[in-house]
Amino acid sequence: MLSFILRRLLIAIPTILLISVFVFTLQKLLPGDPILAMAGEERDPATIEFLREKYRLNDPIPVQYVTWVGNALTGDLGISLRTNQPVLELIGQKLPVTIQLATMAMIFALVIGIPAGILSAIRKGTLTDYVANVVALSGLSIPNFWLGIMLILLVSVKWQLLPASGYVPFGEDPLRSIQVMLMPAFVLGTALAATLMRHTRSAMLSVLTSDYVRTARAKGLSERRVILRHAFRNALTPIVTLSALLFGELIAGAVLTEQIFTVPGFGKLIVDAVFTRDYAVVQGIVLVTAVGFIIMNLLADVAYVLLNPRLRGQ
Amino acid sequence: MPQAATPTTIDAESANDPVLDRKPENRVWKKFRGHRSAMLGGILVTFFVAMALLAPVLPIPDPAATDWAAVRQAPSSTHLLGTDEIGRDVLSRMVWGAQASLLAGVVSVVIAVLMGVPLGIAAGYFGGWTDAVISRCTEALLAAPFLILAIALAAFLGPSLTNAMIAIGISATPLFVRLTRGQVLSVAAEDYVDSARVIGLPTRKILARYILPNILPPVLVQATLTIATAIIAEASLSFLGLGQQPPAPSWGSMLNTAKNFLNQAPWMALWPGVAIFLVVLGFNLLGDGLRDALDPREQ
Numbered sequence: 001m002l003s004f005i006l007r008r009l010l011i012a013i014p015t016i017l018l019i020s021v022f023v024f025t026l027q028k029l030l031p032g033d034p035i036l037a038m039a040g041e042e043r044d045p046a047t048i049e050f051l052r053e054k055y056r057l058n059d060p061i062p063v064q065y066v067t068w069v070g071n072a073l074t075g076d077l078g079i080s081l082r083t084n085q086p087v088l089e090l091i092g093q094k095l096p097v098t099i100q101l102a103t104m105a106m107i108f109a110l111v112i113g114i115p116a117g118i119l120s121a122i123r124k125g126t127l128t129d130y131v132a133n134v135v136a137l138s139g140l141s142i143p144n145f146w147l148g149i150m151l152i153l154l155v156s157v158k159w160q161l162l163p164a165s166g167y168v169p170f171g172e173d174p175l176r177s178i179q180v181m182l183m184p185a186f187v188l189g190t191a192l193a194a195t196l197m198r199h200t201r202s203a204m205l206s207v208l209t210s211d212y213v214r215t216a217r218a219k220g221l222s223e224r225r226v227i228l229r230h231a232f233r234n235a236l237t238p239i240v241t242l243s244a245l246l247f248g249e250l251i252a253g254a255v256l257t258e259q260i261f262t263v264p265g266f267g268k269l270i271v272d273a274v275f276t277r278d279y280a281v282v283q284g285i286v287l288v289t290a291v292g293f294i295i296m297n298l299l300a301d302v303a304y305v306l307l308n309p310r311l312r313g314q
Numbered sequence: 315m316p317q318a319a320t321p322t323t324i325d326a327e328s329a330n331d332p333v334l335d336r337k338p339e340n341r342v343w344k345k346f347r348g349h350r351s352a353m354l355g356g357i358l359v360t361f362f363v364a365m366a367l368l369a370p371v372l373p374i375p376d377p378a379a380t381d382w383a384a385v386r387q388a389p390s391s392t393h394l395l396g397t398d399e400i401g402r403d404v405l406s407r408m409v410w411g412a413q414a415s416l417l418a419g420v421v422s423v424v425i426a427v428l429m430g431v432p433l434g435i436a437a438g439y440f441g442g443w444t445d446a447v448i449s450r451c452t453e454a455l456l457a458a459p460f461l462i463l464a465i466a467l468a469a470f471l472g473p474s475l476t477n478a479m480i481a482i483g484i485s486a487t488p489l490f491v492r493l494t495r496g497q498v499l500s501v502a503a504e505d506y507v508d509s510a511r512v513i514g515l516p517t518r519k520i521l522a523r524y525i526l527p528n529i530l531p532p533v534l535v536q537a538t539l540t541i542a543t544a545i546i547a548e549a550s551l552s553f554l555g556l557g558q559q560p561p562a563p564s565w566g567s568m569l570n571t572a573k574n575f576l577n578q579a580p581w582m583a584l585w586p587g588v589a590i591f592l593v594v595l596g597f598n599l600l601g602d603g604l605r606d607a608l609d610p611r612e613q
Contacts (some may be wrong), residue, residue, distance in 0.1 A: 014450050015450060015453045015454050015457060016454075018450055018453075018454035019457055019458065020453055021524050022455070023460075024453060025468070026466060026467070026470050029467075029470040029471060062374065078455035079373035137598055137599065137602075138595065139593065139600055140598060141542065141589070141591055141594040141598050142591050142594075143546050143549055143550065143590050143594070145549075145550060145553050145569065146569060146586075146587030146590060147582075147589070149572070149583050149587065150583070150587065151567060151574050152556065152573075152576060152585075153576050153580055153583065157576055157577055160383075167517065172491045197556065202573065222590035248457075248458075248460070249459065249461065251459050252459035252460060252462050253461075253462060255462065255465065255550075255554075256461075256554070258552075258555065260573065270462065270465060270466075271465070271554055274465060274469040274554075275555070279469075279470070282465075282469055282470070283466075285462070285466075286458055286462060286463070286466045288456060288457045289360075289459060289462050290454070290457040291457075293457045293458070294457050
């Protein structure tokens with residue numbers, strides 16, 4: 001297992017390097033000279049030269065890249081122009097908020113998606129299956145920012161059941177924190193629930209026709225035991241790996257959800273950074289998200305091997 | 315002695331018998347026609363495409379015309395879907411907004427297909443270093459979540475509908491590279507491709523005559539489903555202010571404005587969202603139906 005993890009880590013290195021090239025290239029796409037913007041209206045040649053030296057912009061591009069990667073490896077992703085804080089520190093402050101939102105969204109997705117998928121598979125071709133499929137496809141087709149707006153309109157404005165925006169740290173008041181996050185988490189979890197439902201249904205359908213399920217039924221086991229103990233346990237492997245892979249969707253979905261519900265997380269950070277032209281933060285977020293996604297991919301692979309006894313010994 | 319069947323009898327039989335109906339396009343069309351949800355998807359997509367194309371000739375007000383006497387008016391016989399914060403007709407903006415959404419969906423997918431398919435073919439057919447370089451680049455781009463990548467690209471390229479389409483197109487390219495590569499690997503291992511190589515057919519001809527036609531069906535399905543994703547992505551970028559710029563109408567930017575007037579004018583938020591939902595649902599249903607119709611295992 002250790003050699004498997006090491007091998008996967010080695011494969012991840014060139015991917016991470018390529019991501020760093022891509023993220024570095026992003027700043028070169030910027031129209032105009034960023035130093036001229038930083039130098040202010042007077043554009044004093046001495047200031048411009050000083051800034052060019054400071055940011056090593058007089059170096060050839062490959063040298064600039066190597067310097068940038070070297071800094072990134074030591075955790076230096078630059079300084080935010082807006083807050084004057086190190087980018088990594090800023091990301092570190094916002095990440096727990098998004099992790100709480102993503103965890104709650106994932107709980108919603110699992111609680112809705114998996115039972116719906118199982119039910120749809122065991123009642124294939126019935127009205128339940130049809131309804132579950134229609135709901136899942138609708139969940140995938142609803143833009144989550146619109147769903148958020150509609151929920152605010154109904155739940156917060158009309159019925160005044162939950163707050164429309166804001167954030168309370170979990171450590172400060174756990175109950176209030178969960179209450180404030182309920183709507184954003186539901187909105188973020190909807191599309192994931194739909195994806196999970198479709199995958200659970202398809203995984204269940206494939207195991208329900210297998211020999212061991214037929215044997216379990218032939219032994220006279222109750223249908224409940226056949227479904228939960230034999231079929232679902234085996235269908236769980238692809239579902240667990242998929243859940244890890246949904247990390248990317250969670251982070252991307254959080255951008256819009258946090259924007260609508262004014263949740264001060266990772267997603268709102270990138271949008272604010274885009275509008276204040278805080279490019280170091282945008283680059284930092286893309287890099288951190290991509291590396292996070294690679295780590296989740298790795299964990300998904302490890303989980304897949306651990307959950308599948310046939311692969312464990314190999 | 316049994317009488318030989320006349321050609322007319324065979325035709326009549328083959329029209330109903332899937333075994334005798336050998337033409338693949340007929341089989342696919344028949345299967346697609348029988349797929350009720352796919353037909354619903356087709357109707358939804360056709361409706362929105364017609365709406366976008368006919369926008370200039372429909373009897374609706376100018377989508378940019380403001381009317382300060384009719385600010386945030388509820389739906390009425392004059393303004394069927396109400397007016398917005400500066401008195402513009404919501405229905406008119408929704409109809410014109412369909413152009414931006416569909417254009418963004420189609421153009422960004424065309425960009426992704428035009429870049430992704432040739433790269434995927436090169437990776438799958440030539441293998442070796444070509445494959446290694448293309449595959450690693452694809453993995454790197456896939457590691458950044460679709461919307462984050464599109465936001466970052468749109469931010470660096472500058473906010474506009476064209477740049478949003480480029481950003482979405484680039485972000486969707488890895489999907490097509492990976493899909494095409496996989497398809498090419500399986501098609502290239504077929505006997506007929508080997509035979510074409512053995513008789514000395516040039517690579518260009520093998521790719522054009524044998525590989526490309528056989529990988530197109532899954533690419534077509536993926537393209538249809540990606541249009542749905544691209545429409546949501548464009549709406550998301552416009553919602554964030556990184557897509558279509560005001561005063562040009564777009565469903566995403568309409569929602570962005572509407573969220574500030576939820577209490578006073580909820581209709582401003584309702585209809586653009588319904589439109590996005592229906593058109594995306596249409597493309598998803600169409601894509602699912604195409605996948606089933608084109609899947610040989612389902613014949």
